[in-house]
Amino acid sequence: MTQQAPAIITKDLCRTFYSGHGFAFRRRSVKAVDGVGFAVQPGTTFGIVGESGSGKSTVARMLCGLERIDSGSAIVDGHDVSETLKSDPLGFRKTLQLVFQDPYAALNPYWKIGDLVGEGMRVHGLCPAGDRKVRVVDLLDQCGIPANAVDRYPHEFSGGQRQRICIARALAVQPKVLVLDEPVSALDVSIQAQILLLLQELQRELGLTYVFISHNLAVVEQICDRVAVMKTGRIVETGETEQVIHAPQHPYTQALIASTPIPEPRCRRMTEDTEQV
Amino acid sequence: MTATGSQTAEGDAFRAGVIVAEPLLRVEGLHVRFGPLRAVSGVSFAIAKGEFYGVVGESGSGKSITARSLINLLPPAARVSGKVLFQGRDVLQAGSAELRALRGRSIGFIFQDAIAALDPVYTIGDQLIEAYRANVPGADLRTARGHARDLLAEVGITDPDRCLASYPHQLSGGMKQRVVIAAALISDPELIIADEPTTALDVTVQRQVLDLLQRVVARRGVSAIIITHDLGVVAEVCDRVAVFYGGMIVEEADTHTLFTRPRHPYTAALLDSLPKLGVKKPFKAIPGVPPKITQALTACPFEPRCPRAVAQCAQACPAESRAAASHSYRCHSPLP
Numbered sequence: 232m233t234q235q236a237p238a239i240i241t242k243d244l245c246r247t248f249y250s251g252h253g254f255a256f257r258r259r260s261v262k263a264v265d266g267v268g269f270a271v272q273p274g275t276t277f278g279i280v281g282e283s284g285s286g287k288s289t290v291a292r293m294l295c296g297l298e299r300i301d302s303g304s305a306i307v308d309g310h311d312v313s314e315t316l317k318s319d320p321l322g323f324r325k326t327l328q329l330v331f332q333d334p335y336a337a338l339n340p341y342w343k344i345g346d347l348v349g350e351g352m353r354v355h356g357l358c359p360a361g362d363r364k365v366r367v368v369d370l371l372d373q374c375g376i377p378a379n380a381v382d383r384y385p386h387e388f389s390g391g392q393r394q395r396i397c398i399a400r401a402l403a404v405q406p407k408v409l410v411l412d413e414p415v416s417a418l419d420v421s422i423q424a425q426i427l428l429l430l431q432e433l434q435r436e437l438g439l440t441y442v443f444i445s446h447n448l449a450v451v452e453q454i455c456d457r458v459a460v461m462k463t464g465r466i467v468e469t470g471e472t473e474q475v476i477h478a479p480q481h482p483y484t485q486a487l488i489a490s491t492p493i494p495e496p497r498c499r500r501m502t503e504d505t506e507q508v
Numbered sequence: 509m510t511a512t513g514s515q516t517a518e519g520d521a522f523r524a525g526v527i528v529a530e531p532l533l534r535v536e537g538l539h540v541r542f543g544p545l546r547a548v549s550g551v552s553f554a555i556a557k558g559e560f561y562g563v564v565g566e567s568g569s570g571k572s573i574t575a576r577s578l579i580n581l582l583p584p585a586a587r588v589s590g591k592v593l594f595q596g597r598d599v600l601q602a603g604s605a606e607l608r609a610l611r612g613r614s615i616g617f618i619f620q621d622a623i624a625a626l627d628p629v630y631t632i633g634d635q636l637i638e639a640y641r642a643n644v645p646g647a648d649l650r651t652a653r654g655h656a657r658d659l660l661a662e663v664g665i666t667d668p669d670r671c672l673a674s675y676p677h678q679l680s681g682g683m684k685q686r687v688v689i690a691a692a693l694i695s696d697p698e699l700i701i702a703d704e705p706t707t708a709l710d711v712t713v714q715r716q717v718l719d720l721l722q723r724v725v726a727r728r729g730v731s732a733i734i735i736t737h738d739l740g741v742v743a744e745v746c747d748r749v750a751v752f753y754g755g756m757i758v759e760e761a762d763t764h765t766l767f768t769r770p771r772h773p774y775t776a777a778l779l780d781s782l783p784k785l786g787v788k789k790p791f792k793a794i795p796g797v798p799p800k801i802t803q804a805l806t807a808c809p810f811e812p813r814c815p816r817a818v819a820q821c822a823q824a825c826p827a828e829s830r831a832a833a834s835h836s837y838r839c840h841s842p843l844p
Contacts, residue, residue: 282710283681389797390567419566420737424781424793446710449783453791476786490715491785492740496763 236309237270238408238440239277239294243303244268246289263289265464266303271457273407276434276441278455278472280448280487286464287444291412294442295329296320308407325355328401332413334393338385344371344396345381351403367403373436374399375429391422395429402433408440415450427454448491452476460484530596532557532699532731533578538590540573540582545801547573547586549755555699555731560722562742562763563735565752566798574752575703575735579611594699613643616692620704622684625691626676632687633672636660636694643695659690663720682713689720693728700725700732706741718745739782743767748834751775754799754809756825761835771831771842774810808840816841 246264264286271277281287292298294305296316305312308326315323328351331337338347348367352358358366368378374395376388385393394414401409411430415423431454433439445451451458452472459469460483468481479485531554540548548570555561565571576582578592580599592599599610611617619625627635636656641647647655653672660668663686676684685705692700702721706714722745725732736742742749743763750760751774759772770776777794796813808814811821818841826838 282712391797419798420739421566421778421781421794421798424783424791425795427783427791428793447783448711449785452785452788453783473788486712488785490711492711492714492718492738492744493785494739494743494767494779494782495784496743496767 235273238273238308239269239271239442240306241270241290241294241303242268242305244290244293244300244305245302246286246293246298247301262464264293267459267461267464267466268303269459269466269469271440271442273440274434274438275456276443276454278443278445278451278458279461280445280451280458281461282446282487284463285461287461288412290461291329291410291442291444294410295327296323297329321355325404326406327408327410328404328406329410329412330394330397330401330414333417334390334397335417337397338393340385342384343381344376344383344385344388347385348381348396348400348403351400355404357404367399370399370402371396373402373433375425389422390418391425394418394426398426398429398433402437406439408442410442410444412444413446414443416445416447423450430454448476448487460487531555532559532595534591534593535574535578536591536593538574538577538592539588540570540577541587542583542585546755546805547801548577549805551590551752551755551757553750553757553760555733557698557731558725558729559731560725560745560747561731561733562746562749563733563752564737564739564742564749566737568798568801569752570755570801571735571752572703575701575733578701578733579615579617580607581611581617612639612692612697613695614698616695616697616700618688618692618700618702618705620707622681622688622708623676625688626684628676630675631672632660632674632676632679636672636687636691639691639694656690656694659693660687662693662724663687663690664716665690681709682716685709685713685717686720689717689724693724696728698730700730701735702732703735704737705734707736707738714741721745739767739778751778754805755801756805756809756838757836758810758839759835759837761831761837765832765835771835771837772810772839773814773816773841773843775837776843777813777815808838814841816843 244264244267248261248263250259267290279287279290289298293300294307296312300313310323345364345367348370349363352363352366364381367381371380372378376392376395415426418426434441443455455472458472458475459466462483468475468484475484479488534554536552538548538551551574563571577588580602582588588600633656637652640652640655656672657668660671665671665683665686706717709717718741721732734745746763748762749766750757753774759770759775766775770779780792781794783791794813799809805825807823808821808826811817814821820840826840828836828838830836
């Protein structure tokens with residue numbers, strides 16, 4: 232396989248947050264992201280795992296331009312994020328879209344589904360107003376939502392359906408990269424698999440590049456080609472998913488894998504036996 | 509199964525869920541309705557002393573409402589029928605004095621949201637000591653404080669004295685969850701109910717909290733019910749499991765049987781839809797959406813999503829069948 236130019240390259244990304252202000256409280260700083268660098272090949276899925284506070288969501292937000300980049304650089308589809316956001320913010324947002332964790336908070340409850348999904352097309356002038364509805368229905372259909380949804384409101388849909396709507400909305404501007412920030416953690420287990428399968432199918436059809444943020448190693452193993460493990464703002468281990476899961480090198484990765492509950496009672500018996508010895 | 513010694517016989521009977529003559533807790537035909545919504549429809553189960561019982565289900569399956577019924581802690585709008593017998597007394601008929609004696613004293617409840625369960629303006633010490641003195645009237649401050657300190661050490665807090673003097677916001681999520689567990693244990697309850705105790709925690713902390721719960725149950729010989737949506741958690745800690753769907757228990761078995769030979773198609777589909785770490789296999793989604801609990805129970809709630817549905821499934825809600833003494837399910841078309 233010939234190597235294409237990576238869809239995303241980050242180098243030495245840093246972001247520091249400060250808390251406290253004035254003279255009564257000392258200003259304290261937290262390095263949320265500290266020298267993060269990785270590259271993602273087009274059409275593949277790059278996973279970022281870590282626990283809360285590890286900086287994984289901050290990296291995602293920096294890629295999207297939602298968080299300032301203190302130092303270092305992020306290049307998405309050949310364009311530097313900080314520069315493009317100044318020179319051509321609209322164009323930048325067309326290459327990269329974001330799907331959030333909580334589909335209940337991500338959709339404006341006062342807007343109809345048709346308007347929510349069609350807004351991106353309107354803002355970017357992607358298709359004439361007359362054709363927009365047809366295109367919205369197509370998109371919803373692609374994501375498994377019936378056509379009659381366009382005139383309904385978010386509260387009429389379940390969590391899984393809302394996440395499908397969020398995905399359809401993200402796809403409306405025909406992005407090349409989707410940043411998925413914990414897209415299934417708020418969903419019921421029986422629905423998680425549906426959304427993951429949908430994401431895989433869309434990737435095959437549209438050749439999308441995914442950055443998949445998650446705390447669930449089992450989910451990451453299923454859908455990511457490469458994975459980076461983050462801890463306190465740094466990547467402690469990165470590599471092919473198989474390799475990271477089956478031969479973790481860093482003690483933190485090993486601890487994460489050992490802590491993940493496995494739905495197999497036999498595993499538990501074994502640990503009990505070893506404890507007794 | 510032939511038992512060789514009395515101890516094994518007891519152990520087997522226990523593991524098999526053959527309920528001993530006097531279960532600690534027995535729920536019979538519990539129904540909970542909120543106006544037109546039926547949250548729980550005819551749930552029955554029993555828990556033996558020393559047993560770790562798991563309740564799994566998705567949101568809206570009735571698992572949390574069932575848990576709250578066990579200590580009669582339902583919103584006023586709930587219409588409840590059935591029986592919840594704790595040591596032979598019906599919790600649902602109990603007066604407020606009796607309930608006060610029960611909650612916190614005989615039954616410890618660990619809530620999902622440890623942050624919300626602790627009062628932000630009191631120190632951990634104040635809260636634990638208050639709980640202890642409420643349950644042991646006349647206990648002096650020094651004893652109460654000593655007891656609280658011992659408990660914090662038991663739940664694995666390294667510096668109990670400092671923790672006692674801290675306010676909740678000074679502790680991490682895992683520490684707060686440990687404090688909440690300590691608070692549930694403070695009056696030596698005979699039953700611990702943990703409603704999603706680890707959902708808000710990171711996996712490494714979750715592992716520690718689960719280990720802690722398991723240790724406490726084993727050491728004190730108390731019973732525990734853990735309510736969760738995570739089958740992995742159940743497999744790790746529980747002796748016996750009930751799977752909730754649409755306000756009913758659709759399958760109940762000892763953990764090993766449930767995971768290796770499920771009879772209900774929902775249990776099987778749920779197991780298939782779970783990504784398992786270290787086993788990369790194509791996973792199958794369960795099509796469709798969870799049932800609406802507004803509909804009357806005239807059919808099997810899983811029927812619209814079930815790959816094995818037969819005509820009968822749409823006509824009548826299946827009754828409970830038994831595969832073994834310890835294994836029951838509700839299905840017209842069970843897996844072999």
